[in-house]
Amino acid sequence: MSSESQVHSSAGASQSSHQSYNVGFLLAAILTLVPFGLAMYPSLPRQLTFLLVLLCAVVQIVVHMLFFLHLTTAREQRWSLVALVFTVVIIVLLVGLSLWIMYYVHANMLGL
Known part of the structure; x- marks a missing residue:
């Protein structure tokens, strides 16, 4: 009975790990597409565009460390x-x- 509960708990951990990777991938993709869109279709002032791209880069570093490197x-x-x-x-x-x-x-x- 204990081995059966271990199988379920490891399957649950694997499911949450996949969900964590999916959330991280989605956030990383969004944080890549936003600066790309800002560069391809410049509609904001240059300084604001630069700050938004820099902010997205910093947030993406944090997303990679949390969701992919699991640094906590x-x-x-x-x-x-x-x-x-x-x-x-x-x-x-x-x-x-x-x-x-x-x-x-x-x-x-x-x-x-």
């Missing part, structure tokens, strides 16, 4: 989340400091 704040995922935060900090530092250095080199070369 659960205890089992703690180290994966720490590694992700560390990676983001390193990338922000690398890009930010590189831009800062290039700005000051450019300013000093022109004598501004």
Whole structure:
């Protein structure tokens, strides 16, 4: 009897996993089509279009992390989340400091 309940519980987990993937795919497709439509049919000001595309990109990153990579704040995922935060900090530092250095080199070369 216990093996029968295990089969039903694993089938339920598989069903919810498929539903999670389907929801993630639908959200990812919508978040791809919206910026594509904004770029193909420009009807908004450029700054607003840029901000909407950037917002869709950030939301799509979150959708991919939640629905496909299954990154949550659960205890089992703690180290994966720490590694992700560390990676983001390193990338922000690398890009930010590189831009800062290039700005000051450019300013000093022109004598501004």
